[in-house]
Each structure stands twice: as C-alpha cells, then as structure tokens.
Amino acid sequence: MPPITLPGIDAYAEAHSAPDPAQLAGVAGNDLGMGHLVSGQLVGGLLRMIIHSLQPKLILDIGTFTGYSALSMAVALPEGARVISCEIDPERAEVARKHIAEAGYADVISVRVGPALDTIAAIEEPLDLVFIDADKPNYHNYYSATLPKLAPRALIVCDNTLWRGEIIDADSTDPDVQALRRFNEAVAADPRCESVMLTVRDGVTLIRRV
Template sequence: MQHIITPDPINFYAEQYTTPEDTVQASLNRETHAHVKGAQMISGHLQGVVLQMLSQMIAPIQALELGTYTGYSAISLARGLKAGGKLHTVDIDPYLQEMRDKYWKEAGVQDRIVQHIGEAATVIPKIKGDFNLVFIDADKKNYGHYFDLLIDRIPGGGFMIADNVLFHGEVILPKDQQSNTAAYIHEFNKKIAADDRVEQVIMPVRDGLMLIRKK
C-alpha cells in the first residue's frame, strides 16, 4: 500500500510535470519494490524531487537523516549539500547496506554520506557539530524525542523536515478511530505547532511532509 494522501490522478499529474526520476533512483525504486519488505516506505519520485530541491535551497554543510531504509532519500538530500558537506544517515538495519552503497556509488554521492547503524537516540549524541538540515523518517513514536534532541543543534534559519505527518489521513479522525501511530504523529504535530522557537508548514505531499524552520 502506498502512503499517498492526494488522489491517484492528482499524484500522477504532479509526477508527470515534475522533473523525471533519474535512472539511478528509478532503478533503486524498482529494486526496493521487487525485493525489500516495506517498500511503501521509500520516498519515491515526487517526494524525492521535493527533498532534493529543499536540500539544494538550504545547501547544508552538515545534514542528518533519521531512517535510511534503502537509501533513496539520502541520494536526494546529498545532492543539495554544500561542497565538502556531509549527510549523516541513521538506521537500525545493517542488512541493506550493500544495496545502499551500490546505488550511492552509482549516483556519485557515496563520498558525501556517512552511514550510522543503531538506535537514533543513541547515535545522535555521538555525531559532532550542528545540522543545517534534518530529515526525520524513523519510528513515529519518537518524533517528538528526536525534535528535542536536535532543536538546540540546529542554528537559527536551519530546517527540519518530518515525514508521514498526515499518516494515511488518520490524523484527522476522532482519537478513538486513530491507530497508535497516527496518535503519536498527531501529538508531534501539536507539539511543533505549540513551540515558539520554530515556524512550520505541513505540505500534503505523499504521506505529508512538515517543513520546520528554526527562528
């Protein structure tokens, strides 16, 4: 099942008039869907281009991704790094690393990406320096915790992007009809909206992206 909020015809139209998916990411997309469990988690064409353009606009010297999966979104984010910049990406699954490395090399971004394997909350304090851009696409229960761990390490004018913030549309349902995961996401959305250190916008792209800017 794809995690897409917009109706299929609208999503198809948007993809049709968006810069085409390049051959490397298209191949990674196909291989993920053919061989990897949970393929609905991949960012895919439309969201991948959005992430790449946001990264290109921000031009981070150091970026952080929580949730690598097969490495598709890492390619998009790494392409926007400032010259000499690094993307640190964190995942608990070491078994997809051969696949990630293969496609990162093909995309020409392997030297810009540092892979960390482990629980994000444990890994984050071990990475030195601040982050101009953070992409959160890991376990939904801990989104708020990751925000708290990272907000002081993002300089003024820096950005976070949180994925799945509309969670299949369940966030608008009455609480007793929400899944546990949707409830976690709704609490995260409320937490961000109430924090006067940031400003934010939810974009109904794929399963919902929240762009958060530190003031």
C-alpha cells in the same frame, strides 16, 4: 499507499515534476519488497529544492532504508557537504551502502547503524537540514534532540505527518497515528519554532527555529 489527495492528483504532480535523478534508479526499495517505505519522487524533489536554496554543509537523514532519501538529497549537495544517515537495521544499512557506492556517493553519505537517537547524540557539528522519516513514536524525540543542534537557517523536514489521512480519524487506535498526532500538536504549540504542514504525498511538515 493510498494518496491523501484526489485520485490521480499525485500521479499528475509526479508527471509534471522533475523525474528522479538517474542515480536513484533501482534504489526505490523494491529489492527489499517494500517500495512503499521510500519517501518518493515528490518528497525527494522537495528536498532537493530546499537544498539548492539552503546550500547545507551537513544533512541528517533519520531512517535510511535502501538509501533513497539520502541519495535524493546527496545528488543536490554543494561540494564538500555531507549526509549522515541513520538506520537501525543492519541488513537495510548494507543494502543502502551498496546502492550508495554504486551511485558513486560513498564519500558523501555515511550510513550509521544503530538507534538514531544515539547517532544524533554523538553529532557535534551544526545541522543544516534534518529529514525525519523513521519510527513514528520517536518523531518527537528526534525533533527534541535535533532542534538545539540546528544551524541558524536550518530546516527540519518530517515525512508522513498526515499518515494516509488517518491523522484526522479521532477513533484511530493505531499507535503510529497517535504518536504522529501528539508530535503534530507539540510542534504547532512550540514557541521555539515556526512550522508549515504540507499536504504533499503522505504529509510533510517543514520546521524552522525562531
């Protein structure tokens, strides 16, 4: 993925940030030949910083893929806390379950196979942290479905909200760009929340309910 920052800046930031925890070795999507889909070291580190402060009990990870984001967060969780991770593709879910079991987190992370919106609808406990990183046309649906379920100090973290910088290309006809643009505009205009869009890697938006 081409960076949205100056050439070399992401590599510099990665070199001067905590490395991926050892439990993530081999989880970065390469076994499925799609390493570019994982959220990566900087986003994983940002999520762990949030978790250390927030001390969440329940995290929702929307978009499991190989389990990289779920494991990135699980390693920082306090005792007794859990991650529910949503994946529509059964093959990817199996790969993720294998990685999660090998890392010793099978009791902490539950991978739910099926459309994430169905998984979200079945969750009754308050969500302390939500990481949205699945199909872009559903970002607004994931936001709408999780907002009413948030615990008082919860955060929603959304990946890829600047989409390789193409988000500001007014001529883009890419359906993902158009969906992300509609999502970004809706969040910025929603009086129920406060948000900040960070130019980290591919764009990361943090949202809290006010």
